[in-house]
Amino acid sequence: MELKVLDKGFVRLVEVFGDDFSAVQAARVSYGKGFTTPERDKRLIYYLMEHGHHSPFEHIVLKFHLKLPIFVMRQLVRHRIASINERSGRYTEFKEDWYIPERIRTPDSQNKQGSVASNDVKLNNDAIDLIEESIENSFAAYNKLLGMGIARELARIVLPTAMYTECYWTINARSLMNFLSLRADSHAQWEMQQYALTIAKIFKKCCPLTYKAFLKYGYTGDLLKLEER
Numbered sequence: 001m002e003l004k005v006l007d008k009g010f011v012r013l014v015e016v017f018g019d020d021f022s023a024v025q026a027a028r029v030s031y032g033k034g035f036t037t038p039e040r041d042k043r044l045i046y047y048l049m050e051h052g053h054h055s056p057f058e059h060i061v062l063k064f065h066l067k068l069p070i071f072v073m074r075q076l077v078r079h080r081i082a083s084i085n086e087r088s089g090r091y092t093e094f095k096e097d098w099y100i101p102e103r104i105r106t107p108d109s110q111n112k113q114g115s116v117a118s119n120d121v122k123l124n125n126d127a128i129d130l131i132e133e134s135i136e137n138s139f140a141a142y143n144k145l146l147g148m149g150i151a152r153e154l155a156r157i158v159l160p161t162a163m164y165t166e167c168y169w170t171i172n173a174r175s176l177m178n179f180l181s182l183r184a185d186s187h188a189q190w191e192m193q194q195y196a197l198t199i200a201k202i203f204k205k206c207c208p209l210t211y212k213a214f215l216k217y218g219y220t221g222d223l224l225k226l227e228e229r
């Protein structure tokens, strides 16, 4: 499953270990039991979520391949309970591949951490032109440095955080739910929100009962609840 994000990014589910019932199975080991009936299993998932018994959800693990701008990647790596391997800018050359926002945003007066899309067409065009020009100049300098025989690891220091990078990101469902509470939320940066909302769609498909119980009892963000309405 691969879903497009932003102008050139994506979220691709590489593999999943477990499903809704992996958490049930793990929780029931406490009583020396496994599965019972689907209805009781479902009730147990809701019970675990409602009472904050989140460790059984660590037995569901999702591995993603992500393509994302470096500034989003910097926020992703703050989520320590996950495993990451990122493409190396020392071993590979950066291509002409960067993020340009479709619409610019100005600070949100209601939400200190947020921003709002601007309707000012001139401001939009001027800002996008400036962003494009600045990135193109940086990329030209990068290529020039490479042409001068400078090592990739040093030449890359002139590149902006709008450059796309790629990583493999493996995370268990418990940590993923924490990630969604924090990043599928209006206080997160809009670009990060887009990745979190896409990842939430995939999580919902893989673990529909866990997802529902999470939204009901575990989720502390706002955007996923707005989407469900």
Ligand SMILES: Cc1cc2nc3c(=O)[nH]c(=O)nc-3n(C[C@H](O)[C@H](O)[C@H](O)COP(=O)(O)OP(=O)(O)OC[C@H]3O[C@@H](n4cnc5c(N)ncnc54)[C@H](O)[C@@H]3O)c2cc1C
Residues within 6 Å of the ligand: 078, 079, 080, 081, 082, 113, 175, 178, 182, 183, 187, 188, 189
């Ligand atoms: C809107 C927003 C704004 C942010 N702004 C900033 C900012 O300005 N500057 C900045 O530096 N960061 C910022 N962050 C990042 C934030 O502080 C967290 O680092 C990030 O969201 C990861 O959350 P986490 O620690 O819960 O996740 P994880 O690192 O995945 O940890 C998951 C959980 O494990 C436990 N845990 C993990 N490591 C430890 C530990 N060392 N000790 C104890 N318990 C641990 C905690 O319970 C934690 O919630 C921001 C995040 C958001 C969502």
